[in-house]
Amino acid sequence: MMKKYLLRIVDIIEEFLGVLFFIGMFCAVTVQIFYRYILGIPLIWPLELSMFCFIYVIYFGAAMAARKGTHIAFDLIYERFSLKVRAVISILSNILIILILLSLIPSSLLYIKFIGNISSSALGVPWGWILLIFPVGIIFIIIHISIKTVLQIKEWFEIRMRA
Amino acid sequence: MSIAVMVWIGVFIAAFIFRIPIAFGMIVSSVLYFMIEGIDLGVVTEIMVFGFKDKFVLLAVPFFIFTARIMNTGSITERIFRFAGSMVGHLRGGLAHVNVMASLIFSGMTGSALADASGLGIMEVKAMDDAKYDRPFSCAVTAASATIGPIIPPSIPMVLYSMVSGASVGKLFVGGIIPGILMGLSMMLLIHFISVKRGYKRGERSNIDTFLKSFREAFLPLLTPVILLGGIYGGIFTPTEAAAVAALYALLLLTVIYREAGIKEVISVVRDVVESTGFLTFIIAGAFLFGYVVAREQLPSRVADLLLGITTNKWGLLFLINVLFLILGCFVDTIVLLLIAVPIVLPVVEKAGIDPVHFGVIIVLNMMIGLITPPFGMLLFIMNGLTRTPLSLIIKEILPFIGVLIALLFFCTYVPQVVMFLPEIIEGNY
Numbered sequence: 397m398m399k400k401y402l403l404r405i406v407d408i409i410e411e412f413l414g415v416l417f418f419i420g421m422f423c424a425v426t427v428q429i430f431y432r433y434i435l436g437i438p439l440i441w442p443l444e445l446s447m448f449c450f451i452y453v454i455y456f457g458a459a460m461a462a463r464k465g466t467h468i469a470f471d472l473i474y475e476r477f478s479l480k481v482r483a484v485i486s487i488l489s490n491i492l493i494i495l496i497l498l499s500l501i502p503s504s505l506l507y508i509k510f511i512g513n514i515s516s517s518a519l520g521v522p523w524g525w526i527l528l529i530f531p532v533g534i535i536f537i538i539i540h541i542s543i544k545t546v547l548q549i550k551e552w553f554e555i556r557m558r559a
Numbered sequence: 560m561s562i563a564v565m566v567w568i569g570v571f572i573a574a575f576i577f578r579i580p581i582a583f584g585m586i587v588s589s590v591l592y593f594m595i596e597g598i599d600l601g602v603v604t605e606i607m608v609f610g611f612k613d614k615f616v617l618l619a620v621p622f623f624i625f626t627a628r629i630m631n632t633g634s635i636t637e638r639i640f641r642f643a644g645s646m647v648g649h650l651r652g653g654l655a656h657v658n659v660m661a662s663l664i665f666s667g668m669t670g671s672a673l674a675d676a677s678g679l680g681i682m683e684v685k686a687m688d689d690a691k692y693d694r695p696f697s698c699a700v701t702a703a704s705a706t707i708g709p710i711i712p713p714s715i716p717m718v719l720y721s722m723v724s725g726a727s728v729g730k731l732f733v734g735g736i737i738p739g740i741l742m743g744l745s746m747m748l749l750i751h752f753i754s755v756k757r758g759y760k761r762g763e764r765s766n767i768d769t770f771l772k773s774f775r776e777a778f779l780p781l782l783t784p785v786i787l788l789g790g791i792y793g794g795i796f797t798p799t800e801a802a803a804v805a806a807l808y809a810l811l812l813l814t815v816i817y818r819e820a821g822i823k824e825v826i827s828v829v830r831d832v833v834e835s836t837g838f839l840t841f842i843i844a845g846a847f848l849f850g851y852v853v854a855r856e857q858l859p860s861r862v863a864d865l866l867l868g869i870t871t872n873k874w875g876l877l878f879l880i881n882v883l884f885l886i887l888g889c890f891v892d893t894i895v896l897l898l899i900a901v902p903i904v905l906p907v908v909e910k911a912g913i914d915p916v917h918f919g920v921i922i923v924l925n926m927m928i929g930l931i932t933p934p935f936g937m938l939l940f941i942m943n944g945l946t947r948t949p950l951s952l953i954i955k956e957i958l959p960f961i962g963v964l965i966a967l968l969f970f971c972t973y974v975p976q977v978v979m980f981l982p983e984i985i986e987g988n989y
Contacts, residue, residue: 458840468838472934526608
């Protein structure tokens with residue numbers, strides 16, 4: 397039960413924030429156009445803000461795509477394997493992805509600690525806040541892939557039990 | 560070859576075969592390379608986040624996706640379809656011509672072939688079904704005409720090409736206009752021959768009143784390309800800003816002027832756009848990482864030596880690269896080709912004195928053909944998924960279209976003026 401709530405929270409966070417940052421990006425570009433062309437005042441901060449929002453959108457969007465399984469993959473050869481082989485391949489490759497992504501997190505945090513206090517030029521936001529989306533996004537992706545893999549493994553055992 | 564490189568290539572190919580999503584395939588193989596070479600993994604964060612920092616042109620991508628989704632949500636696609644119908648519906652094989660014409664117009668508003676096929680496509684196939692056209696033929700026409708989308712501006716693939724090559728987006732966009740129109744015309748010519756052979760009937764000729772009515776209904780959406788291109792070439796907007804203005808305009812049309820959607824529908828569109836942006840840009844992030852290894856291993860100069868060893872002639876090289884990409888396009892997704900293979904051949908292209916704008920337009924055209932060539936053609940899969948028509952039947956019907964497009968590709972390659980005529984004009988005006 398607890399676990400279900402937790403997952404729901406992850407889903408809501410990534411969808412809500414993804415949409416929010418998209419709207420932020422859209423507004424920032426619009427504000428910039430308005431100021432430059434209508435008021436004749438060129439601003440720099442909206443440019444930076446739109447880029448920050450875009451980077452957030454990328455990683456929340458990637459997490460959403462991982463949940464829905466919409467990341468683009470090539471399945472022409474894979475489709476020719478038997479169901480059993482496919483299940484094994486899928487479970488093993490998911491475990492490989494999870495391990496590799498996990499290995500990125502400690503070094504990512506270290507890097508952020510190292511460089512994160514430097515501020516951006518226009519908004520003065522510490523880069524750490526922008527960079528943080530990388531480990532956060534990666535953790536979300538790991539969560540989604542792990543759930544899928546656990547379900548696959550369960551299914552695998554059920555099939556074997558029946559056989 | 561070092562062990563690290565063998566692991567890198569081996570894992571990437573294995574990922575491909577075992578249906579690991581392309582973005583993850585690039586990340587996993589590159590991270591393994593980093594580990595073996597002893598490169599600090601903190602670099603991964605740096606590359607995959609800061610890689611985007613100065614690529615403002617990429618912001619146009621989510622805006623283009625958003626505009627396409629908004630247009631497919633309300634009646635805008637339908638209006639364009641009716642307008643195209645009143646223009647060419649009376650020709651022999653009428654609805655097939657309408658199909659191409661509608662794609663041609665729609666491609667001035669959206670930058671992706673897949674958006675074209677999945678929005679307009681359903682409507683086109685249904686209308687052709689009702690008029691008793693053969694289903695596989697309808698699917699083939701829809702898929703083939705969808706390839707015009709990214710050739711006529713705006714264009715997501717050209718934005719990505721501009722990112723990897725540094726060529727001006729404005730020039731690339733305008734360079735695609737004539738080839739795009741030629742694609743439409745040559746497909747219509749092919750449709751005419753097929754229609755005569757199979758005895759497809761003419762549609763009804765619309766009188767001036769219905770034509771004007773459909774034009775009035777489509778008028779506001781038809782302004783989208785005017786805003787986009789006028790803004791960019793009038794020197795008013797950057798491509799990213801133009802994309803945002805077009806998105807804002809489409810949003811206003813849908814919600815305020817036509818009143819076809821409320822805040823709820825718009826939010827749900829945004830959610831979809833965030834997800835699509837996510838899987839698209841995550842591949843780009845992966846490609847940044849993969850590209851780091853490519854550069855570190857100096858692959859481009861090795862490939863350059865290889866290709867220049869075969870021929871140093873500019874036209875020979877273009878032939879070689881075109882054939883290579885057509886073959887790769889049968890198996891590999893456009894975005895992978897664009898982000899990995901194109902940067903590898905770019906140094907050769909530059910060395911041979913080929914104009915990067917000319918090359919950009921023909922290589923995008925080349926990759927669009929890849930979207931309809933079996934066995935791996937995204938548009939074929941989309942038509943198959945939307946209509947449940949067997950792939951083999953669609954493939955049989957689409958072969959003549961592939962032939963026409965390949966002929967056009969080589970025409971654009973060897974008569975550079977077709978591509979370069981408009982960019983050279985605007986260059987004078989800048």
